Amino acid sequence: xxxxxxxxxxxxxxxxxxxxxxxxxxxxxxxxxxxxxxxxxxxxxxxxxxxxxxxxxxxxxxxxxxxxxxxxxxxxxxxxxxxxxxxxxxxxxxxxxxxxxxxxxxxxxxxxxxxxxxxxx
Numbered sequence: 001x002x003x004x005x006x007x008x009x010x011x012x013x014x015x016x017x018x019x020x021x022x023x024x025x026x027x028x029x030x031x032x033x034x035x036x037x038x039x040x041x042x043x044x045x046x047x048x049x050x051x052x053x054x055x056x057x058x059x060x061x062x063x064x065x066x067x068x069x070x071x072x073x074x075x076x077x078x079x080x081x082x083x084x085x086x087x088x089x090x091x092x093x094x095x096x097x098x099x100x101x102x103x104x105x106x107x108x109x110x111x112x113x114x115x116x117x118x119x120x121x
Contacts, residue, residue, distance in 0.1 A: 003028055007036040046085075050093045052077055053086065062098045066090055 006026040010019060010033055023030045056064060056072045064072060066087040073079045073086070090096050 003032065004036065007033050011037060011040070046089050046092075049079070049081065049086075050089050050095065052079065053090060053095050054093070057095050057097070063100070065097050 006028050010022045010026065010028075013022065019033065020030060023033055052073060053069055056069050056076075060068075060072075066083050069090070070081065070083045070086050073081065
């Protein structure tokens with residue numbers, strides 16, 4: 001079970017049981033629990049950046065990858081983030097670009113059936 005789930009159970013039952021005993025029972029630290037309680041009401045850190053990335057993807061039709069999104073953010077919004085940070089956020093919020101498939105071209109000789117040479121020597 002993840003620690004966050006354990007912290008949530010402790011938070012829900014804190015009036016019924018002592019926090020210290022529940023932390024020992026679940027094998028988590030008290031300081032970790034109190035840190036979780038402090039962060040509980042806050043929004044995730046990068047939601048604003050995710051909104052800007054979504055705006056970029058909307059304007060370009062989901063064709064920009066993380067490198068071009070970084071350039072767009074620097075030019076349009078004057079925001080400076082590393083490309084790997086932008087890639088992580090694009091993965092987290094499903095904002096990745098759609099991969100365009102290249103068209104496969106046929107050679108002219110493959111379009112028409114070949115007839116055998118009927119003339120014999």
